[in-house]
Amino acid sequence: MSDILVSEQSAPGPGGSGRPSGRLLEVDDLRVEFRTRDGVAKVINGVTYHVDAGETLAVLGESGSGKSVTAQTIMGILDTPPGFVTGGQVRFHGKDMLRMSDEERRRIRGEGIAMIFQDALSALNPVFTVGFQIAEQFRVRRGMGRAEAKKRAIDMLDQVKIPNAKGRFNNYPHQFSGGMRQRAMIAMSLALDPEVLIADEPTTALDVTVQAQIMDLLAELQRERQMGMILITHDLGVVADVADRIAVMYAGRIVEEADVYELYAKPAHPYTLGLIDSIPRLDEKGQQLRTIKGLPPNLMNIPPGCPFNPRCPMAQPVCREKVPPLLQVGPARASACHFAEELVNRV
Amino acid sequence: MSENILEVNDLVKHYPVTQGVVFKKTVGQVKAVDGVSFGLRAGETLGVVGESGCGKSTLARVLMNLEKPTAGNVVYKGQDISKLSGGALRRLRRQIQLVMQDPYTSLNPRMTVGDLLGEPFEIHPEVAPKGSRRAKVRELLDLVGLNPEHINRYPHQFSGGQRQRIGIARALALRPEIIVCDEPVSALDVSIQAQVMNLLEQLQGEFGLSYVFIAHDLSVVRHLSDRVAVMYLGKIVEIGTEDEIYERPTHPYTQALLSAVPVPDPTQRNNKTIIRLTGDVPSPISPPSGCRFRTRCWKAQDVCAEQVPLLEIRRGSDHPSACHFAEKREIVATHEV
């Protein structure tokens, strides 16, 4: 399927020079379905994306588009049953994780790939102190003694800028504010120095001033460690601030992939265009907002042809018949639309 | 200038903090709303912004007369709403309606859409005589862009955005004058959020509604509001027209909030200065003395700990701000369209 992998020939993104190169993680034509009493929901229908060392790939999409299920599949924490992988690969340093032994996968988790979740409160264990939960990783995975593990945990809390980290070591999660819990969660996922960090809506539950602090912190830690980061979000503002590349998801597919500057300047897919048009802006007064009509598709009954066709203002008869593949439309971009060329070439 | 349809005077709402299981002892007060005043003009949208826990929803509940204020009052067309009873209270309930944040929990899952939208007419039969209710409900569904054929469906058969439309239809049923919207689009995806925002604007034009529009998203608030109040720890720190707040903010907190909003334009990445606030929002049980923002304010002086800054117009500014050193600063570059 290398013809749909745009980035194979892609030029390095902005600021890309001087980074240690290397494809860290590749998701290739991944397919996942949920088999429930009501029927089969085809949730992931051929997702392909990758992340390199030191870069931030933003995965953008609306609720239910399959961002988190893709991440859960990468992490090996897909809820099975009802979730089943029905095709594709997830390669870490070229090796397919879906066909590894459990032992091999466990070793990658935390050290190779780590994940932070939207809701830190439910991801941290309420009955253990924050410090203990971080220190435990050093003890179990690195075989450190109690005192050293504690020292390292305090050091981690300090790195994520928890004030008075030593004093806070023995606090329980509920004694932290929302922003501090998110920091603790980041400290925990970075403890084993992962090569790839998946951040699933890391700031959605937070206020803007705290969100700015957390995004700064993530960017700084990423730079220091040259991590590859997959940032999952539906916030086009956050994406514009931090992403190098963007993959836009719709109904379990990547419908557009592009460098961040190109994507905002000239979307190559009608769905991306609709999304960008429908955000209210801080620097603009009220006018009628443009909207995407209709609703996201029912994943138990995805429309034939292009899944976006019932909502698409550009749809033609061919869109109801043929599924548009994700094809390259520029040096570092791809779009899954029969009329992508026209969108890209318009003035 | 049209006159105020609603006036809020020195509104205070404290909740006791208790200890002990059997013999509850009050050990403090959560100062959720602590001295808030503003007027709502007929036909306007007043936006209320502020971070989580600053008292926005509490304010909404008191405005709706769902809770009694600890002090101060809410005056609707010259009448103190907390003093109303009987027929006068019922009439007030018709005139002020609420749209809530969560389209998932705010609708009774066991009632059909027809029942949900018909319920207000049961309580206020004068609005729609019995025989005409079904037709009225269909009309409401059509008005908010839902299919009238879906009158017998249950809430779980609708998406989040559609449920929010049902919530709006319910609020509109009695043809109110004022709708208090508490985070009505926060739980929605951008494309659906835009649909609901357009609907709110369209309905306002059609029925001359006044909105109190509560949200934490500053872009959404700017889009819909004529005037905006910024809240911090139970108080309004700055209030003015949409232009005054977004283009000439004078309170350091407003400036920090605006600067932190991510701009959906990657070319602006390095062009903007984010004012970074340190520390967390203090507890509303024991807010800082003097100016409540002083523990996070980069401009704080000794006087800030001693004197509460009043919400008033100071020299060099055109709108009220509660800062001893209020000074305008351009944060948001105005976008040329």
Ligand SMILES: Nc1ncnc2c1ncn2[C@@H]1O[C@H](COP(=O)(O)OP(=O)(O)OP(=O)(O)O)[C@@H](O)[C@H]1O
């Ligand atoms: N019934 C209650 N008893 C005790 N404290 C309360 C009660 N309701 C609200 N509070 C407290 O009052 C403060 C303001 O709450 P409110 O719900 O109004 O905040 P908000 O601005 O709506 O926040 P959010 O955006 O998170 O909903 C908070 O500190 C909250 O914990």
Ligand SMILES: Nc1ncnc2c1ncn2[C@@H]1O[C@H](COP(=O)(O)OP(=O)(O)O)[C@@H](O)[C@H]1O
């Ligand atoms: N455990 C589960 N059982 C059944 N369906 C699920 C489960 N988890 C997720 N789904 C479905 O998978 C789809 C994609 O979910 P998700 O990846 O969480 O979306 P998002 O893009 O919002 O993160 C949704 O339709 C969701 O309802």
Ligand code: SF4
């Ligand atoms: S393929 Fe057709 S329906 Fe799909 S996005 Fe392109 S124009 Fe629209």
Ligand code: SF4
């Ligand atoms: S009064 Fe003082 S502490 Fe409060 S906002 Fe103004 S400068 Fe800052």
Ligand SMILES: [Mg+2]
């Ligand atoms: Mg998700």
Ligand SMILES: [Mg+2]
């Ligand atoms: Mg609230």
